[in-house]
Amino acid sequence: MIKCVQIFLVSLLVPLLFYSTLFAQGKPYEGPEDGAGDPAAERVGFMEGNRVRLQFRNTTELSDWGAGTDPFATKWPNDFTGVKMNDGIGLLIGARVFIYDDPATPIDSTPVTDSLEIKRLDQAGQLDTLYYLQTSYREEQDTDPTGQIEWNLYPPRGYFRWESETPALMSKPQSWPPEGWPSRGFEKKWPGEWNGRFGRGVFRADEECYFVANDAQDQEYLTEEDSTTYFPRPGIEIGDYDPEISIQVGLPWGGVGIRVEQRGFQWNNPQAMDAIFWEYSIANISDYDLTQMAFGYWVDNAIGGGDDNDELAAFDKIKDLAYSWDINGLGLGSLPTGTMGFAYLESPGKPYDGRDNDDDGIIDEKRDNLAGALVGPTDGIADVAKFLTFYNLQESDLREHWEGDEDQDWDSYSDDNGNGIYDNGEDANDDVGLDGVGPYELNYIGPDADGTEGNGMPDLLIGVNAEPDFGLTDVTESDMLGLTAFRLFPIPAHNPPYTNWYRNDESMWYLIGVDSLIEYIGSTSNLAEVFASGVFPVYRGQIERISMSELHSFDPLEGLNSATHTSPALFRLKEIVQIIYETDYRFAQPPHMPTLIATPGDGSTLLTWDNIADTKTRDAFLKNVNDFEGYKVYRTADNKFTDATTITDGYGTKSLRKAIFQCDLKDNKSGFADFATFNGVAVYLGDETGITHSFRDINVQNGRTYYYAVVAYDYGAPDIGTGVAPSENNIIIELDESENVVFHSKNVAIVTPRKNAAGYNLTAAYDIEGAENLIGRGTIVPELVAPNALSPDAKYTVKFNVHEISRIRNMDWGVRWVCEGLTVSTDGNLVFEDSDQNMNSISVDSTETLGYRFLQPGGVTTDIFDGLVLHIDVPVITATYDYENSGWLKGSAAMTVTPTIVESNSFPWDYDIIFTDNPAEYTTFISPAVERSVYDENDVRIRTGLLAGVFNFRVVNNSIVDTTSGENKVMDLVVQDMDVDGVYNPLNDRILVGAIDDRGRWAGTVFVLDFFNVATEAELPQAGDVYHVRFAKPFWSTDSLTFSVRVDESLDKSAITKGLENVKVVPNPYVATNEMEPSLANPNLNQRRRLMFTNLPARCEIKIFTISGVLVDEILVENPRTSVSRIGIC
Known part of the structure; x- marks a missing residue:
């Protein structure tokens, strides 16, 4: 260590003329300041977002081989028919570093980075390489x-939860670093949300992984024996930024000073489900230009996982595609192998x-420059014709x-009103700000605090993010060098001098750093593929990138083994891969993934799922359109859904799963999608059934384990290119080495149907509030039908959707309406909403005849939400006078109340006629002499004979409150002078009860009063008498009620005692196998034997004895809801 310090001090004394252009293009690195990589931070994960299964380490290594490793570290297809x-x-990062050979010092350590100086010193024999x-x-x-210590790439801390067994995976929030993601320097960003390629919590693939590695632990050329050394980060030691580092603490930061940021992507769309993508961003974090x-x-091929020496390969220079296959098409276990390709x-x-390296008409574009100035259409384009052709x-x-924005694809917000600023409701397009989250995203919390959202210009900040289609996120804003080296050769021998192995750095440099596109023409062998780009500089603080895709297909062997090595299915897949890449790793995504809950029953399984897919989906690939189309349910008895994959393509290959249930929107999109067929297969869109969020499967056997998945699918994109096929959610089931399920996606449920435990009772009670305050008439009764799906302690709010048929002008409470549906929410989150798209809608669609929908009278039941349904019974469609419930609350005078046949429909509220001892309790408000819009009960205009009156009663509207006074509205009273004597006589005249509008004018007659059946004034109503006038109304927009559910579990001891005689052991343990036992794909594992005890009490103890009375096992059963207990037999 002392010697290293001395070397550094000597190097500081060397004149700086040798690197005169050291900082010509370089700059300090602006991204995260990571600690040195550490083997203790290594984690292993699997990408299983489509039919490709691939192991990855956060060291950058993919797949694996050798004793003790996963036999399917890579597998395609990812089911029981798949092979390795x-x-x-391996990622290959090669570098040549030049050191000044100073005859005056015993140890050379001064980097030379100026190209002219490198040439001069080399010619003078004073340059070490x-x-x-x-x-x-x-x-x-x-x-x-x-x-003992490998000098390779290792991951630093900070990019995953330390307790996680895997690197950070998009589908596993528990793997994300809880304190947030490293950002700029030692800053953190976005805690609790995914660090997506496009921003905070932004998902553009169906599965994504993310990790970082660096080469700090590489001490090559830094040992005491080395006479030529290179310190990429002088003065920084291993452990400086991470005191918990586990190896080589105190040694200088080694390697060449690179940081690798790696992402993997998978899409489950049928056109892309056989490909996986890897993107690498490689930064120079050293103090020097490289x-x-x-x-x-x-790539170490192992097609089929069996015989390694029967592989052939080919390379298509135009497609930048290398592909290999097994010559007889058979792998381990005689399973078909298919073709594997790697697209560069x-x-x-x-x-x-100063050159146009990628021939796109632009010179020296790059991905880390800021927006700059606003320029003209052809500014920055060196060759317009090439530019137009390329793009x-x-x-x-x-x-x-x-x-x-050299390629001109960044789109500012849509300034719909032309005012030059971004307003609410306008589409942000790419102008979403540095967090990458726009108003259509579920996690949108408002405009970016830094002002980058809707500012009309593209934004970028190293270490944080860049807006879509700009800089860091835009793959075409780079003057790419292209593929310069490709080699296919048999795996090299493992002996000195280890040519073409990593420990021989120089030989590897001449493998990847020299132009050599050489196609393999040898015989079958165990082949390695190497493809690379070089030579180029990576200046200090600069980031360069590389990416590839692994592709798989089944192609006819005749074509592969022919002289032209045709692989039509693989070539078609490469076209899709290229589209995904050129759209910056964006492709059509399925709707949001629903959460599936399964409730097992006796001979059945009830499946329920939420509505996030049909209500919240916005596909950014289609400019934020909700392209949800329907749901499918798959069922299988194996954990890879192999027996559900029965639909074959044009080559006879099983490629798609067959659903046991499907429902879709009523949107005139049905049958087969006649666009974007893949290998002769078209996706079935459904039969216009309408949407439901539940399905009861009755084709099951008690005791057998089933795997269910519900997937939401979209319509596809027929107008993009030749069309993009419909996409559906991925199904993820992760297994350990013993094939036990350790994780599954939220749209998957694992169920074993069975009877309830003996003596077990479950009852639900419902606490309903607000029913007494409803304006509308009807009953709403919840019922728990799927206990497993119930949200504990949830409080639900029911509100009603109203359609106004007509409205009286100049007032806000003269309206005729129907209730067209209802919503249910909890904690502000919508969990149910009825619509005409529901399979079993609670409303009637009369839009073609009446122009509106309405809630069905006579009793209906909603779709399932959170394990509940609502039973709804409404008596009317529109409001009608309620003769049964109208009448005297107190009193019995012979008063007749006649509702108007038309106008009462617009004022169907609840009224009280209240009689007092005040002869002037109410005086007519309007001026009858000038009023020309008063109608009687038969809707006949009353042109004469209207009088103002003074009355000993008032009519109060109990449903409507005057917002000014805070009191209930009081209705106006007008006398109809039936005896034409010009004076109000209660025994001879009638009283019209009506509403006054906001202008003080008569708005309509609600009902008419008369006392014609009263003989004398003494028989008129007395003070204190009250008459109810009631209308049966549909639910109103202000109506709401809340309810919660209490679940009580109890045991019936007598039933338990009586049921003990029904306990059985199934199946016969001497039978070789049975359907209850799980299938296994690993040939190294034996099938697990399984016995099941049925009809057990909820809580009991099972003791197993030999025939001679020796206790073999004791099982404590604590299964409140199940009557089944299993044991495994070795």
Whole structure:
């Protein structure tokens, strides 16, 4: 350690002329300040977001091989018919570092980064060259002198939850770092949300992983024996930023000073479900420019996982696609193998050489520049014709753009009103701000605090994010070098000098750093593939990128083994892969994933799921359209859904699952999608059934375990290119090495149907509040039908949707309406809403005849939500006078109340006629002499004979409150002078009861009073008498009620005692196997035997004895709801 310090001090005294352009393009690194990588931080995960299963380590290593490793570290397809496809994939980062050979010092350590100085010193024989190959792989790496520490890439802390067994996976929030993600320097960002490629909690793939590694632990050229050394970060030691580091603490930061940020992507769309993508962002975090670098990949083929020496391979230079296959098409267990391809997608850029390296008409574009100035349509384009061809544009498509948006694809907000500022309701497009979250996202919390949302210009900040289609997120804003090296060769021998192995850095440099596109023409063998880009500089603080995709397909062997090596299915998949890449790793996504809850029953399973897919989906690929189309339910008896995959493609390959249940929107989109067929297969969209959120499966056997998945699917995108096929949610079931389920996605449920435990009783009680205050008439009764889906302690609020048929002008309470449905929410979250798209809607669709929908009278039941249904009974469609419930509350005078046949429909409230001892309790408000809009009960206009009157009673509207006084509205009273004597006589005249509008005018007659059946005034109503006038009304918009559910569990001891005689052991343990036992794919595992005790009490103890009375086992049963207990037999 002392010697290293001395070397550094000597290097500081060397004149700086040798790196005159050291900081010409370089700058300090602005991203996260990570600690050194640490083997203690290594984690292993699996990408299983589609039909490709691939193990990954957060060291950058993919797949695996060897004793004790997962036999399916890679597998395709990911079911019981799948086979292993490769034994390892390694990232290759090569570098040549030049050191001044100073004759005056015993140890040389001064970097030379100026190209002219490198050439001069080389010609003078004063230049040392150090070769580096940075990777992480299972074998043949550099190690420390003891051979115990591998000098390879390791992950730093901070990018996953330390307690997690896996690196950070999008589908596993429990794997995310709880304190947030490293950002700029030592800052953190976005705690509790996914660090997506496009921002905070932004998901653009069906599965994604994210991790970081660095080369700090590589001490090659830094040992005491080295006479030429390189310190990439002088003065920084291992452990400086992370005191908990487990190895090599106190040694200098080694390697070349690179940081690798890696993401994996998978889509479950039928067109992309056989591909996986890997994107690498490689930063120079050292103090020096790295003038000569090469990036690439190593792939160890293992097609079929069996015989390693029967592989052939080919390379298509135009497609940048290498592919290999097994010559007889059979792998381990004689399973079909298919074809494996690797598509080279993104390559590093050379943004400072003054050349158009990618031939797109732009010179030296890069992905870390800021917006710059607003420039004209052709500014920044060196060759307009090439630009138009490369980006498939017309000259009319060119537009004013920001300098940093070289390819002109960033879209500002839609300024719909032309006021030059971003307003609520306008589409943000790409102008979503640095957090990447726009108003259509579920996690949107408002505009970015830094002002980047809706500011009309693209934003970027290293370490944080960039807006879509700009800089860090835009793959085409790079002057890419392209693929420069490709080799296919048999796996090298494991002996000195280890040529073409990682420990021989120099040989690896000449493998990846020299132009060599060589197609393999040898015989069948165990092949390795290497493809790379080089040579290019990565200046200090700069980030360069590389990406690839692993593809799989089944193709006819005749074509593969022919001289032309045709692989039509793989080539078609490569086209889709290219589209996904060129759209910045965005593709059509399925709707939001529903959460599935299963409730087992006796000979059945009830499945229920939430409505997030049909209500909250917004597909960014389609400009935030809700493209939800329907739901499918799959059932299988194996944990890979193999027996559900029965639909074959045009090649006879099983490719799609067959649903046991499907429901879809009533939107005139049905039958087969006649666009974007893949290998001759079209997706079935449904039969216009309407949507439901439950399904009861009765085709099951008690005691047998079933795996269910509900997937939401969309309509696809027929108008994009040749069409994008409908997408559906992924199904994830993660197994350990013993094939036990350790994780499954939230749309999966594992169920064993059975009877309830003997003597077990479950009852539900409902606490309902607010029913007495409802304006509308009807009953709403909840019922618990799926106890497993109930949200404990939830309080539900029911509100009603109203359609106004007509409204009286100049007032807000003269309205005729129908209740067209209801909503149910809890804690502000909508959990149920009826619509015409529901399979069993509680409302009648009369839009074509009446122009509106209405709640069905006579008793209906809602769809299931949170394990509940609502039974609803309403007596009327529109309001009608309620003769049965109208009448005297107190009193018995012969008063006749006649509702008007038309106008009362607009004022169907509850009224009280209250008689007092005040002869002037109410005086007519309007002026009858000038009023011309008073109608009688038969809707006949009364043109004459109206009088103002003074009355000893008033009519109060109990439903409507005057917002000014806070009191209930009082109705106006007008006399109809029936005896035409010009004087109000209660025994001879009638009283019209009506409403006054906001202008003080008569708005309508509600009902008419008369006392014609009263003989004398003494028989008139007395003070204190009250008459109810009631209307039966549909539920009103202000109506609401709340309810909660209490579940009580109890045991019936007498039933338990009586039921003991029914306890049985099934099946016969001497039978070789039975359907209750799980199937296994691993050939190294034996099938597990299983016995089941049925009809057990909820709580009991089982003791098993030999025939001679020796106690073998004792089982304590604590299963409140199940009558079944299982034991395994070894």
